[in-house]
Amino acid sequence: MFNEETRLSVPIRWGLVGGGRGSEIGHSHRAAAARDHLFTFVAGALDLDADRCADFGHKMGLDQDRCYPHYKAMFLSESQRDDGIQAVSIATPNSTHFDIAKAAIEAGLHVICEKPVTLNVQDAITLKALAEKHNRFFAVMYGYAGYPMIHQAKEMVKRGDIGKVRIVNMQFAHGFHSEEIEKFSEGAQWRMSPTVSGPSFIIGDCGTHPFYLATLITDLKVTSLLCARQSFVESRSPLEDNANILFKFDNGAVGTLWASAINAGSMHQQKIRIIGEKASLEWWDEYPNQLRYEVQGEPAQVLERGMGYLYSDIDAVGCSRVGGGHPEGFFESWSNLYHRYALVIDAIERQDEEAQKSLWYPDIDAGIDGVKLINSCVKSADAGAVWVDYE
């Protein structure tokens, strides 16, 4: 059960770039950071519109002089204060992540960055090197990775409960962009623009999530992939709103990933099915408290979060917050991750290497992998759906 007594003597002073009023994901960052009292939200460059940032930030409780018109002004000004921010989250459109993250690390800040972390692999590798050089924390916000049942699944695979993994089926296929909503939605507009979104729309926007979860659960590495992608809403071309990907993994396993924004009628349909020699596991983000465990020749079981039959020795940081039966959800998953971020940042500040190593979180390597997925898929699809090395 979640340990509510974990506290830092002084919560980490935290700022946010992006995530302004009306943004899709800003509130999730603020809510997750605030949840366990391990971060204090004190500064923001929240919006492209400086007045809207000032108004929104102030109404959320920020001091007026800590609502900044630009992230550079925030990093400079905060670095000159005794009580300046120590960590920053970046929740802006994709093309801006690299410059903001680089400036943040160089300003001595720990970084939590949205995915896809950069538009190309080299930039992501550069951020990794920079974070290592400056000894700064760098997490990538694969927010579904905080669900306890994902970690139960990982432990089951590790213990051999399903046997050797043979097939990994992934999908994140919603229907929210079945029509050309970018005509009136700013959030959809930048997602369809290659200069802001990057070389892919839906693979990067949604496909990266189940891909990360599945590789986290199985610990398998992709060796090669084949991708076909389409723009069913033609104006989106060259960016795809639908993609099908085949994978080969390093242990001989194979896999599929369906990423779609035009799966009409679907809310999310983010599902992962891991098929082993003797059993399969299946998890669906719309029912995150349950994990299906299907042993060949036996009735299927639905494992429920918060129950005594789950493995109790899985990493217990930020696990179940309430007993089984009460549904936990997206905000708990994000809070579990922010909880870990705080503990690792604190360990870095205290130079406690043992504590740093003992805590898992989606790090820059996870971010690099997501960018590799996007780039390899685009390379494969644009060459006519051919097998390419994963790189």
Ligand code: NAI
């Ligand atoms: P959005 O378009 O809804 O909001 C972006 C916000 O950033 C706006 O408030 C905008 O004014 C602000 N902004 C843009 N450029 C800025 C800059 N240079 N400086 C300061 N503020 C700036 O976008 P959304 O959907 O919130 O996505 C943001 C990022 O989060 C994207 O990289 C996206 O891929 C990622 N995302 C991740 C999710 C997850 O589950 N981890 C879910 C949704 C989005």
